[in-house]
Amino acid sequence: MNPYEQKLGIKLWAEADRPREKLLLNGRRHLTDAELIAILIGSGSRDETAVDLSKRILASCDNDLDLLGKVSVQDLSKFRGIGEAKAISIVAALELGRRRKEGESKKAVKIAASKDAFDALYPVFADLNHEEFWILMLNRANIIIGKHLISKGGLAGTVADPKVIFKTALEHNSAYVILAHNHPSGNLKPSHEDINLTKRLVEAGKILDLNVLDHLIFANRLYFSFGDEGLI
Structure with a gap:
């Protein structure tokens, strides 16, 4: 050479x-x-x-x-x-x-649309190779007061316990909750389990006067909003 x-x-x-x-x-x-x-x-x-x-x-x-x-x-x-x-x-x-x-999103953020919730939660889902379920907690002015990891699973799914979700939200004096989880597969379509869980949580939230505003599914840089699709 x-x-x-x-x-x-x-x-x-x-x-x-x-x-x-x-x-x-x-x-x-x-x-x-x-x-x-x-x-x-x-x-x-x-x-x-x-x-x-x-x-x-x-x-x-x-x-x-x-x-x-x-x-x-x-x-x-x-x-x-x-x-x-x-x-x-x-x-x-x-x-x-x-x-x-x-950290740049820690200032007071008001949720006016599903894209606002996506922007607030994207950093926690950005690099995950497994499934996680989070909640975004809001006050009565729709300002984010916190976000919390509910459960962590594998590639196929994770278990979201309604008791844990509402206990966490009530402890933070939340007025509204936005649900979110990711699909590591990249498939944005909600599963039957996703749809059934969302319906149960929406109904439970009404009883507790803690309304579920939306449920987002994250897949890479895209998302699916139950609210935008009329499923809530």
């Missing part, structure tokens, strides 16, 4: 091409996704720079950071040059980004 065709390690790159130096010199916004991940990785291997390794990892997720956010430590560790410590660094950094996005 021609020695000039061999890839150079980051330490031998021109200073402007090194991710860390490039960040210091030009600011973080001038770095590509691969360069930012390369900083987390720190070093590549004898045959591959950290940036090239990062490009390979991104390519496996179609260069989609949302998809990368769903990758486990075990999956990342399968890449040559990525040990457990480096994989943990990547997963931790992506989780911080997710939490930052979630």
Whole structure:
């Protein structure tokens, strides 16, 4: 092999091409996704720079950071040059980004439409590979006063106990509740169990004077609203 065709390690790159130096010199916004991940990785291997390794990892997720956010430590560790410590660094950094996005929605938010509820709950469902059931709790002005995880399941489903749902909502002095769960399969269509559970919860809410306003099903970046479809 021609020695000039061999890839150079980051330490031998021109200073402007090194991710860390490039960040210091030009600011973080001038770095590509691969360069930012390369900083987390720190070093590549004898045959591959950290940036090239990062490009390979991104390519496996179609260069989609949302998809990368769903990758486990075990999956990342399968890449040559990525040990457990480096994989943990990547997963931790992506989780911080997710939490930052979630934190931006902590100001008083009024729910006027299903899209508002979707925006408020999307961060908790964004990177899940299993099913979870959450409730969004509102006061009488339709302002969000809290959200709570009711149950966690596997790929096929999770159990939402009505007693737990209404006990949680009443403890928070909620006036209204919005139900939400995700379908890891990506299928937005509600199952018979989803429809029956929603009907039972709506009726129970009426008795307790704690109205169920909507039930959202999340699938990737899309959602299904029982309210919008006239099912509540």
